Amino acid sequence: MPSTTTASSGHAPGRRKGRRARRIVLVLVLALVAGVGYGAYWGVSTVRSAFPETKGSLELDGLSAPVEVRRDGNGIPHLYADSDEDLFRAQGYVQAQDRFWEMDVRRHTTAGRLSEMFGESQVDTDAFLRTLGWHRVAKQEYDTKLSKSTKAYLRAYADGINAYLSTKSPEERSVEYAALGFTNDYEPEPWTPVDSVAWLKAMAWDL
Numbered sequence: 785m786p787s788t789t790t791a792s793s794g795h796a797p798g799r800r801k802g803r804r805a806r807r808i809v810l811v812l813v814l815a816l817v818a819g820v821g822y823g824a825y826w827g828v829s830t831v832r833s834a835f836p837e838t839k840g841s842l843e844l845d846g847l848s849a850p851v852e853v854r855r856d857g858n859g860i861p862h863l864y865a866d867s868d869e870d871l872f873r874a875q876g877y878v879q880a881q882d883r884f885w886e887m888d889v890r891r892h893t894t895a896g897r898l899s900e901m902f903g904e905s906q907v908d909t910d911a912f913l914r915t916l917g918w919h920r921v922a923k924q925e926y927d928t929k930l931s932k933s934t935k936a937y938l939r940a941y942a943d944g945i946n947a948y949l950s951t952k953s954p955e956e957r958s959v960e961y962a963a964l965g966f967t968n969d970y971e972p973e974p975w976t977p978v979d980s981v982a983w984l985k986a987m988a989w990d991l
Contacts, residue, residue, distance in 0.1 A: 836881035846873055846943055853878055868933075869940040876944025876975070884948070885958035888972050894982035895919040901970050916989065922982035930981075938977035945975040 844851075851865040851874040861878050865871035880887065892898050896914035898906035914920075926935065949972060955962035957972075964970055 836878070842877075844874065844877055844944065844947055846940070846947075869936060872937045872940040873944040873947075876941040876946075877948045878944075880945040880948035880957075880975075884945070884972075885960045887945075887975075890983055890986070891975075891979040894922070894979075894986045901964065901968065903968070918985035918989070919978065919982040922985055923978045926978050926981050935977065938980055941980060942975045942977050949974065 847870050849866040849870060851863060851870050853874065854862045854864070856862065861882070863871055863874050863878065865874060889898075889901070892901055893913060896910040896912075896916075896919070898913075899910050926938075930938075949957070954965060954971065961970075961972075
């Protein structure tokens with residue numbers, strides 16, 4: 785009996801350590817599975833939350849009459865409105881739904897402000913772009929050369945974009961904003977008519 789008792793007491797700590805190790809491994813595996821599952825859920829839900837609304841109706845302040853938006857088989861929107869300003873206002877909203885991240889990057893390009901979004905690596909690029917002066921010239925032209933009707937259309941377009949921005953959190957606007965939020969506290973500014981004119985300068989330079 786004494787020898788049997790001695791053998792049992794010698795193996796008990798080893799069995800306890802084995803069970804503890806298995807529990808630790810199990811907890812780690814479950815944590816990993818949970819992390820992967822949450823990451824997948826976050827990714828899918830974030831991407832889907834940024835999809836444009838293509839069914840039903842939306843309220844858009846400033847419209848004088850309803851605007852109809854039809855999307856073709858390729859998802860391209862076709863807008864039908866009773867007035868030019870309603871058309872531009874609705875176009876701003878719809879275009880922001882579809883591609884605001886691209887629009888935001890492009891306006892930072894024209895203004896030489898990419899480093900606000902992407903950090904110090906873009907400082908030299910910003911210096912070059914500010915030397916070109918697209919945004920500066922666009923503002924001068926908006927203030928002194930554009931007709932009243934053109935300004936009205938540009939303002940309506942900007943109002944439509946900003947109406948979209950006011951109803952969406954950054955991650956709902958685009959998955960890129962959600963990813964950018966991990967490294968930067970960047971928040972998009974309201975769109976301005978000059979932002980639209982400035983991009984025309986960039987397109988002309990590129991052509």
